[in-house]
Amino acid sequence: MRRFAAVLVALLLGGAALPASAHLLNMxxxxxxxxxxxxxxxxxxxxxxxxxxxxxxxxxxxxxxxxxxxxxxxxxxxxxxxxxxxxxxxxxxxxxxxxxxxxxxxxxxxxxxxxxxxxxxxxxxxxxxxxxxxxxxxxxxxxxxxxxxxxxxxxxxxxxxxxxxxxxxxxxxxxxxxxxxxxxxxxxxSDADTRRAGWTTAFEYLRFGFLHILPKGLDHVLFVVGLYLGTRNLRTLLMLVTSFTLAHSVTLILSSFGALRVPAAVVEPAIALSIAWIAIENLLFVRVSAWRAAIVFAFGLLHGLGFAAALRELGLPQQNFLGALLSFNVGVELGQLTVVALALLLTGWLRQRSGYRRLVVVPGSLAIAALALLWTVQRLA
Known part of the structure; x- marks a missing residue:
């Protein structure tokens, strides 16, 4: 188990070599x-x-x-x-x-x-x-x-x-x-062409929303992993992820329609700080705090601005605008649920054991906090 913890920390700290910018999407x-x-x-x-x-x-x-x-x-x-x-x-x-x-x-x-x-x-x-x-x-x-x-x-x-x-x-x-x-x-x-183009567009944006999380959204992945590490109860974890989902859906939609716009120079460091906050909370509290759901919702609003920035860079189609937007959001959620599923696959067998916090939660949260604080400094610079 000690070796497992060492590997986890090494993988997370390896992210320090990645660029400070959040939304990595080659195209x-x-x-x-x-x-x-x-x-x-x-x-x-x-x-x-x-x-x-x-x-x-x-x-x-x-x-x-x-x-x-x-x-x-x-x-x-x-x-x-x-x-x-x-x-x-x-x-x-x-x-x-x-x-x-x-x-x-x-x-x-x-x-x-x-x-x-x-x-x-x-x-x-x-x-x-x-x-x-x-x-x-x-x-x-x-x-x-x-x-x-x-x-x-x-x-x-x-x-x-x-x-x-x-x-x-x-x-x-x-x-x-x-x-x-x-x-x-x-x-x-023709109507047939319109329907075919609509389904094709929806599938494309769902796929790219998923890719924006896995493998190209390490900051969002670490936020979800931080929630996972701090929550042993699966029902509570799903509640937190749902809260995060609802919040970033709100700001993603508002930003995509032009009703809300926040500079990336503010959003990017704040996203990194939100990741560090969740990781530090994991270190300070053995049980999930009563206010975590509200904090996660607030941070979800922030991450939604980050998703919106990625969509603005790549563009949404004038036709089927809303369908593409919703499909991208569904793809993001599927990516987040996949992160939870992979985390369960890797560590689920350890979650109810006495050494889980000492060997997985603490070193994993330390690594996430260190990397997120490094990103914060890089993004502010």
Missing amino acids: TRIDVDFAAGGEVEVAVSIDLTREAGGPGDYYALSRATAPLHEARLAALFGRLAGAMQLQVDGVPLLLTPVAATLPQQSEAEFRNPVNWPMTGVQLRGVLPPRAAGAPGRVLARFDTAFAFEEPIALTLHAADGRKMTRWLVAGQQSPKFLLQAPPPGAPAT
């Missing part, structure tokens, strides 16, 4: 701008670590002074252009790389597993000729042969100012997007 961002004259401009922000063959090779490639003229990079950008399968009324849109900006970071930063060196690539194309009256239906798909980091946040901009943002995975086809606005009263898509 690919792609903006496609359709100009009135038929020109198409595409801006891509992507981590090329896997496509380059690893962090060492990616670092070596990033030293190129003329990326488009270096043979291996030119071939890589050519594969990227080919993997971005855009069609207009069924006709493929050919794209050509015209500029690239490689990350100028140290080799250590390239090798850091939770640092993502992003390369910017500009591509250009021209709309294929369209028959008179053709609606200009745009479909996008990203070939799995290229190592896109997911989710792929695709934004399509029409010349008249309309836009559509969707989260996709490689191999998935985007919903249809019209280059010309439909006549007044005419639906942009």
Whole structure:
């Protein structure tokens, strides 16, 4: 059991090597701008670590002074252009790389597993000729042969100012997007397309909400683990997690609708302090205090602001906005319940033994408090 406690502390303190920022989510961002004259401009922000063959090779490639003229990079950008399968009324849109900006970071930063060196690539194309009256239906798909980091946040901009943002995975086809606005009263898509797009969007945002907890939301994970360590009674634990859920749902929804906005410079250190508070309470009190449910609710309001910041960064679709928002929240809850289930799997057999507090709760809470206080200092700095 002593060895188990030592391993637990080592794993938690290993989080000190992670960045101070809370919401770790690697992704690919792609903006496609359709100009009135038929020109198409595409801006891509992507981590090329896997496509380059690893962090060492990616670092070596990033030293190129003329990326488009270096043979291996030119071939890589050519594969990227080919993997971005855009069609207009069924006709493929050919794209050509015209500029690239490689990350100028140290080799250590390239090798850091939770640092993502992003390369910017500009591509250009021209709309294929369209028959008179053709609606200009745009479909996008990203070939799995290229190592896109997911989710792929695709934004399509029409010349008249309309836009559509969707989260996709490689191999998935985007919903249809019209280059010309439909006549007044005419639906942009069929009812079947709308229903299909709605279910797809809901599933995508549920998946990304889950990923925001596991594996990419260590601060929220440690908060839930802190609740778990301080509560032996499973019913009380579920009550606390439910209180946390209700609270962060409130601020997540309010923030997503623009009714509440708090600067990240305030939210991020406060989230770290909330984690430390729960861990320190575990050390000071053998039993859950009567006021913990109220404290957890207050901290849940705070964590909801953190979830909202992640959603603002990635964007919510204009269509099915509420469905995507609720799906993301459900994904977050599934992630939190998975954390509880994993904690029970690892330590449930110890929870009713006499040495549980000394060998699991105390060292685990000490490690969480130390890491959370370190994050607080880093985020304030």
